[in-house]
Amino acid sequence: MSRPVLFERHVANPILTASDWPYPVNTVFNPGATVGPDGETVLLVRVEDRSGVSHFGVARSQDGYTRWKIEPEPVFTPERDGTHETWGVEDPRITKVGDRYLIAYTAFSSGGPLVALAETRDFRTFERLGPVMVPEDKDAALFPTKFGDRWALIHRPVISPATRVVGHIWLSYSPDLLHWGEHRVVIPARSGAHWDAEKVGIGPPPLEIPEGWLVLFHGVKVTAAGGVYRVGTALLDRNDPLRLLGRSDEWVFGPLTEYERSGDVPDVVFPTGWILEDDGDTLRVYYGAADTCVAVATTRVSTLLEHMAETCACGTRHELDDGCPCTVEPKASQSGSVT
Numbered sequence: 001m002s003r004p005v006l007f008e009r010h011v012a013n014p015i016l017t018a019s020d021w022p023y024p025v026n027t028v029f030n031p032g033a034t035v036g037p038d039g040e041t042v043l044l045v046r047v048e049d050r051s052g053v054s055h056f057g058v059a060r061s062q063d064g065y066t067r068w069k070i071e072p073e074p075v076f077t078p079e080r081d082g083t084h085e086t087w088g089v090e091d092p093r094i095t096k097v098g099d100r101y102l103i104a105y106t107a108f109s110s111g112g113p114l115v116a117l118a119e120t121r122d123f124r125t126f127e128r129l130g131p132v133m134v135p136e137d138k139d140a141a142l143f144p145t146k147f148g149d150r151w152a153l154i155h156r157p158v159i160s161p162a163t164r165v166v167g168h169i170w171l172s173y174s175p176d177l178l179h180w181g182e183h184r185v186v187i188p189a190r191s192g193a194h195w196d197a198e199k200v201g202i203g204p205p206p207l208e209i210p211e212g213w214l215v216l217f218h219g220v221k222v223t224a225a226g227g228v229y230r231v232g233t234a235l236l237d238r239n240d241p242l243r244l245l246g247r248s249d250e251w252v253f254g255p256l257t258e259y260e261r262s263g264d265v266p267d268v269v270f271p272t273g274w275i276l277e278d279d280g281d282t283l284r285v286y287y288g289a290a291d292t293c294v295a296v297a298t299t300r301v302s303t304l305l306e307h308m309a310e311t312c313a314c315g316t317r318h319e320l321d322d323g324c325p326c327t328v329e330p331k332a333s334q335s336g337s338v339t
């Protein structure tokens, strides 16, 4: 019996490609997404130029699917002066806080990828807050609200090939967006044959819903043909986001179409932005496909919650507000490390 379709791809996919860009580029993918100051959909798109280095461009649309207006020039170019953006800026996630748009992105330093923050109010001028995590660390997103007087950031320290420790999703707190600590694993990668056994990373910033914080995350499985990037969903406690309330055992979205299965990096769906429609249920999920183009799919909050309740990764059926055994930080032997 096949599962119901959880994500509906838009008929206009891929919605943005390199050939839409007003200047020559290699690829456009992994966009941050938000509602702009004028109510339009704004995508902050990772644009890889033909030297291989990425910057950010902006595309705007009234309906979020069609008639994209693309800024004629890059809006955020890496500062390539030997500091933390030497090899580009990648994979922005946008968190709207009042009229501020806070952006967590990967800065590719000569010492490896790290997490940096910037902010804008109009997507024309940007202020850098600077690097906040040392290499190797990427896939970061800020929560839109504070917990007490502390900001919270989700991020993913990168795996170390030497120790074979897999890549878990971590959560850290800060009083001022600059100084981060209290680092803890919040969503561990699984082990063995699982679709999310190699590493996991946050998708769009967590979304606050009555049940908690809804999360999409990517998971990677390494096969003889390379890595396959798929997407799972999780729910974190609203007041204590380190408490995992549920996590889908199965992926909810994976590469299927030609534009997802073939490109610069085949078999990748990589969501980095989502927008909740006014009905409070429908979600537009923006994602990079095969590290080559931008696509959009819709799903529903209710669908993801139902799916998680039915197929929680802890292997038990449980109410989401009971908390989940998946929350247990994996022991070294479970995480694939060599002892």
Ligand code: BMA
Binding pocket: 030, 090, 091, 229, 265, 268, 270, 288, 291
């Ligand atoms: C991740 C990031 C993403 C990329 C993905 C698939 O590690 O580098 O930018 O889309 O790999 O190649």
